[in-house]
Amino acid sequence: MSLLRNIKLGLRTVFRKKRAAQELDEELTAFLEMAAEQKIEQGLSRKEAIRAVRLERGTLGVTKEVVQSTAWESVAGTYWMDVRFGVRMLLKSPGFAAVTVLTLALGIGVNTAVFSAVDTVLLQPLPYSHPEQLMLVSEALPQLGADDMGVAAGEYLDYRDRNRSFSQTAAYQDAGFNLTGAGTPLRVTADSATASLFPLLGVRPILGRTFAEEESVAGADGVAVISHDFWQRQYGGDSGVLGKTIKLDEKPYSIIGVMPASFRFPSDAAPASERVQLWVPLSFPADLIQDRLREFGTNFIGRLKPGFSGVQAAQDIENVAQGFMREHAEVYSGSLLVKPRVFAYAAHSVSKTRPLLLFLMAAVACVLLIACANVGNLLLARASRRSREMSIRAAVGAVRRRLIVQCLIESLLLALLGGMSGILLAGILVAGLRRFGPPNLGRLQDIAVHPHTLVFTLLVCVITSIAFGLIPALRLSQTSPQSCMKESAQPGLSRATQTLQTRLVICEIAIALVLVIGGSVLLKSFIRVLNVPFGFDPNGVIVVRTLFDRPRYPDPAKRAVVQRDLLERLSHLPGIRAVGAASHLPLSDERRIGFRLENAAEDDYHWAENSMLSPGYFQTMGMSFVRGKDFSYADTAGTPPVAVVNEMFAKKFLMGADPIQQRFHWGGRGLFSVIGIVNDVRISALDAEPPPMIYFSMFQIDTGASAGTAFVLRLDRSSEKMEQGIFKEVQETIWTVDKDLPAYNTTTLTALVSDSVAQRRFMTLLMSSFALLALLMAAMGLFSVISYTASERTRELAVRMALGARRGSIYWMILRRGGAMALFGCLAGLAAFSAGSRLLEANLYQVSAFDPATLILAPLLLIGVAFLACYLPARRATQVDPLVSLRYE
Amino acid sequence: MPDKPSDLIQGTLDMLVLKTLTLGPMHGYGVSARIEQVSRGVFHLNAGSLFLAIQRLEADDLIEGEWKPTENNRRARYYALTKKGRKRLDSETREWNRQIAAVARILEAS
Numbered sequence: 001m002s003l004l005r006n007i008k009l010g011l012r013t014v015f016r017k018k019r020a021a022q023e024l025d026e027e028l029t030a031f032l033e034m035a036a037e038q039k040i041e042q043g044l045s046r047k048e049a050i051r052a053v054r055l056e057r058g059t060l061g062v063t064k065e066v067v068q069s070t071a072w073e074s075v076a077g078t079y080w081m082d083v084r085f086g087v088r089m090l091l092k093s094p095g096f097a098a099v100t101v102l103t104l105a106l107g108i109g110v111n112t113a114v115f116s117a118v119d120t121v122l123l124q125p126l127p128y129s130h131p132e133q134l135m136l137v138s139e140a141l142p143q144l145g146a147d148d149m150g151v152a153a154g155e156y157l158d159y160r161d162r163n164r165s166f167s168q169t170a171a172y173q174d175a176g177f178n179l180t181g182a183g184t185p186l187r188v189t190a191d192s193a194t195a196s197l198f199p200l201l202g203v204r205p206i207l208g209r210t211f212a213e214e215e216s217v218a219g220a221d222g223v224a225v226i227s228h229d230f231w232q233r234q235y236g237g238d239s240g241v242l243g244k245t246i247k248l249d250e251k252p253y254s255i256i257g258v259m260p261a262s263f264r265f266p267s268d269a270a271p272a273s274e275r276v277q278l279w280v281p282l283s284f285p286a287d288l289i290q291d292r293l294r295e296f297g298t299n300f301i302g303r304l305k306p307g308f309s310g311v312q313a314a315q316d317i318e319n320v321a322q323g324f325m326r327e328h329a330e331v332y333s334g335s336l337l338v339k340p341r342v343f344a345y346a347a348h349s350v351s352k353t354r355p356l357l358l359f360l361m362a363a364v365a366c367v368l369l370i371a372c373a374n375v376g377n378l379l380l381a382r383a384s385r386r387s388r389e390m391s392i393r394a395a396v397g398a399v400r401r402r403l404i405v406q407c408l409i410e411s412l413l414l415a416l417l418g419g420m421s422g423i424l425l426a427g428i429l430v431a432g433l434r435r436f437g438p439p440n441l442g443r444l445q446d447i448a449v450h451p452h453t454l455v456f457t458l459l460v461c462v463i464t465s466i467a468f469g470l471i472p473a474l475r476l477s478q479t480s481p482q483s484c485m486k487e488s489a490q491p492g493l494s495r496a497t498q499t500l501q502t503r504l505v506i507c508e509i510a511i512a513l514v515l516v517i518g519g520s521v522l523l524k525s526f527i528r529v530l531n532v533p534f535g536f537d538p539n540g541v542i543v544v545r546t547l548f549d550r551p552r553y554p555d556p557a558k559r560a561v562v563q564r565d566l567l568e569r570l571s572h573l574p575g576i577r578a579v580g581a582a583s584h585l586p587l588s589d590e591r592r593i594g595f596r597l598e599n600a601a602e603d604d605y606h607w608a609e610n611s612m613l614s615p616g617y618f619q620t621m622g623m624s625f626v627r628g629k630d631f632s633y634a635d636t637a638g639t640p641p642v643a644v645v646n647e648m649f650a651k652k653f654l655m656g657a658d659p660i661q662q663r664f665h666w667g668g669r670g671l672f673s674v675i676g677i678v679n680d681v682r683i684s685a686l687d688a689e690p691p692p693m694i695y696f697s698m699f700q701i702d703t704g705a706s707a708g709t710a711f712v713l714r715l716d717r718s719s720e721k722m723e724q725g726i727f728k729e730v731q732e733t734i735w736t737v738d739k740d741l742p743a744y745n746t747t748t749l750t751a752l753v754s755d756s757v758a759q760r761r762f763m764t765l766l767m768s769s770f771a772l773l774a775l776l777m778a779a780m781g782l783f784s785v786i787s788y789t790a791s792e793r794t795r796e797l798a799v800r801m802a803l804g805a806r807r808g809s810i811y812w813m814i815l816r817r818g819g820a821m822a823l824f825g826c827l828a829g830l831a832a833f834s835a836g837s838r839l840l841e842a843n844l845y846q847v848s849a850f851d852p853a854t855l856i857l858a859p860l861l862l863i864g865v866a867f868l869a870c871y872l873p874a875r876r877a878t879q880v881d882p883l884v885s886l887r888y889e
Numbered sequence: 890m891p892d893k894p895s896d897l898i899q900g901t902l903d904m905l906v907l908k909t910l911t912l913g914p915m916h917g918y919g920v921s922a923r924i925e926q927v928s929r930g931v932f933h934l935n936a937g938s939l940f941l942a943i944q945r946l947e948a949d950d951l952i953e954g955e956w957k958p959t960e961n962n963r964r965a966r967y968y969a970l971t972k973k974g975r976k977r978l979d980s981e982t983r984e985w986n987r988q989i990a991a992v993a994r995i996l997e998a999s
Binding site for chain 2: 026027028030031032033034035038062
């Protein structure tokens with residue numbers, strides 16, 4: 001019969017078992033009756049005839065059984081029976097089943113979630129054509145300690161024309177605009193780019209077009225390409241958006257194209273709130289090209305020619321740089337030498353998060369190992385418990401294969417349940433990551449459960465279940481039934497299985513120790529970071545940013561008037577104690593300037609961080625003056641330039657003499673006198689050293705960065721709870737003065753501080769959770785093994801107690817076993833930790849990976865937990881009445 | 890009871906059943922009776938081996954089964970040869986004859 005027909009018939013049989021059995025019955029009965037009739041014809045009575053027939057031809061029942069057992073549908077039927085039996089057995093031990101399923105689910109779920117995150121953030125290719133060919137070129141000024149400065153305008157043009165390793169080049173710059181004329185004024189993050197950028201990246205717009213070469217000239221550059229996100233939010237995805245005009249910094253731009261949703265250049269790794277929303281053409285003003293080193297900060301991206309490597313490109317670019325440095329020797333002198341670096345764009349965009357994610361991957365893999373070891377232990381214990389049942393089955397005639405299958409089915413059922421729960425858990429965890437993950441973990445929104453990872457972890461768990469279900473089954477099916485059923489024999493655990501279990505538990509404890517030490521050390525680091533003195537008092541300070549765009553505020557004097565007006569009005573708002581303004585705030589902005597001390601050589605420049613402030617800023621921030629005084633409103637553009645510096649600056653550059661009244665040059669604007677020294681604050685991050693800082697008065701100095709102003713307002717103690725209300729009032733105040741000023745990124749200083757440690761907090765939280773999870777699972781593993789061996793030794797212990805052993809010594813016997821395992825585990829764990837501690841070093845702050853307190857306390861904790869885990873089984877063992885257990889088999 | 894039936898190799902039994910069915914569709918007992926008759930009592934089949942053979946042959950598409958009423962108006966399953974079965978019978982018969990001749994030659998060689 002053809003395969004299809006066979007399957008159809010077989011299926012029919014499975015579902016209409018009764019009917020099929022009936023038919024076979026009928027056929028065989030007919031056979032026998034016909035045989036009987038023949039015998040009757042030969043002269044026997046009916047009864048004798050039937051009996052004779054049966055004797056000769058085998059009994060009906062056995063025949064049916066033989067015929068049926070070979071058909072495939074009955075084979076399936078037996079397996080189905082085994083499955084039902086397996087389910088019943090599992091239901092009978094709900095504790096075991098629940099623990100195993102939970103362990104599997106945790107192992108699979110947590111691993112899949114973390115691996116999915118790693119995959120999305122680190123491994124997924126960028127949505128450009130041949131992203132591996134994209135290279136960034138950025139210059140360093142090594143003698144000034146400056147790195148990753150980008151390139152200057154004139155240098156870009158030289159690179160573009162003279163390089164031999166790039167097939168295409170493009171330049172882009174960060175730009176931000178005030179979007180006005182469409183409801184509330186908005187601040188948009190944008191980039192200006194050369195027309196070659198979009199073709200270089202190889203991405204086409206979904207609507208319209210990108211820039212043409214002609215549009216990269218000032219005057220013809222009133223066109224903009226918008227991002228998908230911007231298109232959705234501002235225009236609701238209206239396909240008639242092309243040709244619409246928007247006003248950026250008061251200049252009209254016509255929308256000529258919309259990019260696809262996946263296009264986020266260059267903010268591929270940035271969180272959603274910092275993504276670039278539109279692109280405008282970049283043109284270099286002639287004077288900027290001439291004055292070669294006035295400004296850096298132009299980003300240069302190139303596509304390697306096929307066959308060229310990054311190393312060759314680096315050499316090529318270096319040659320070009322040497323060339324133009326020779327040509328303009330009068331500019332590139334002294335400490336002003338540039339050194340270009342070429343690196344892959346793809347790696348660059350994730351370089352910050354890579355170590356974090358790799359670390360998490362390692363930690364979570366440890367958790368998976370423990371989970372598998374636990375499951376293995378549980379299965380081993382369980383299989384041993386069933387050895388007597390198995391031996392009886394074997395004695396009654398079960399085929400070896402069926403015994404093994406039966407053992408396996410239980411493991412498979414558990415693996416299936418665990419797998420499904422694991423998938424569910426993975427989905428939940430991934431959704432949680434999307435919602436609660438640190439915002440500066442780029443591409444976080446894209447994290448989705450990664451199918452390959454899911455399959456991989458599922459496989460790992462299934463294989464573990466099968467392996468650990470199979471080992472004892474194989475061993476059991478080989479021993480003769482008699483030895484298992486002997487009265488006096490200890491059923492179950494062979495020496496080898498016991499050793500395996502012990503080894504597994506020791507491994508679990510070792511891994512758990514590694515994670516616990518890692519987690520504690522990270523936690524300590526995190527607490528240290530939080531305790532770092534900020535240098536300012538963040539409690540009860542809110543921040544509101546605005547931007548005085550050039551077109552409407554071309555004159556710094558006009559801007560100063562509005563700023564002073566705003567400061568005045570804001571200070572009179574109810575609940576505000578003090579107000580200040582700054583162009584750059586600590587822990588969120590950075591700006592560096594180069595200066596030259598008064599009597600230093602012509603080309604002896606140094607770097608310092610910079611911010612331009614209003615009088616009263618320091619007071620509002622809770623900073624204090626070590627020496628000297630604050631700016632006043634008397635310091636204006638006409639009066640001698642003054643500056644306030646911080647302690648680090650004084651220490652590094654003004655040693656010896658009285659720092660006040662010392663002077664330095666900056667930016668060709670004359671000599672600045674130092675009028676005050678304030679305490680250090682942290683600028684880039686809490687765990688970075690406070691840099692030397694120079695503060696200017698915003699009413700005295702006007703630079704390209706002066707347009708952005710952040711107002712800081714310190715609230716009265718009483719109104720600290722009403723922050724939301726205050727935001728609105730501040731916005732209203734700003735709009736009263738100028739209705740087209742955007743008020744954006746309103747936040748509190750506390751939030752800023754918190755955000756700056758968000759990544760560290762996330763990592764510490766995860767690591768601690770993993771450590772806790774590992775600890776619990778290891779304890780569970782120890783518990784199950786000890787309780788099993790204890791129950792196995794019930795007999796022996798009963799004999800001991802009957803012979804007079806005291807409770808205490810029984811306790812000690814069992815605890816000793818557990819303690820030994822814990823001790824070995826801790827030793828192994830310490831060894832493993834010292835081997836892998838290097839991975840951890842990068843993430844620590846002021847705490848050594850070999851922190852002595854942790855190294856002592858963590859193993860003690862584990863041993864303590866181990867004793868706890870052994871306590872219950874030990875107690876149970878001593879509570880058994882010796883008489884009862886001696887009789888019980 | 891002669892112990893020959895249990896020595897019958899599986900393949901030989903299948904071949905005999907196929908041959909018996911060349912005469913026409915028959916039910917299980919009929920096949921067993923016929924084989925017993927033609928072999929002059931040398932081969933006794935028990936229900937188990939016979940029905941196993943029938944099942945194998947049916948699974949391989951060599952015979953087809955159908956429920957039909959017998960002469961006594963009892964329901965029985967009648968089996969008939971298929972084309973494939975006929976071809977298989979021919980090849981099996983040829984092979985069997987070849988083997989028999991070989992065994993005979995060996996036995997006769999002194």
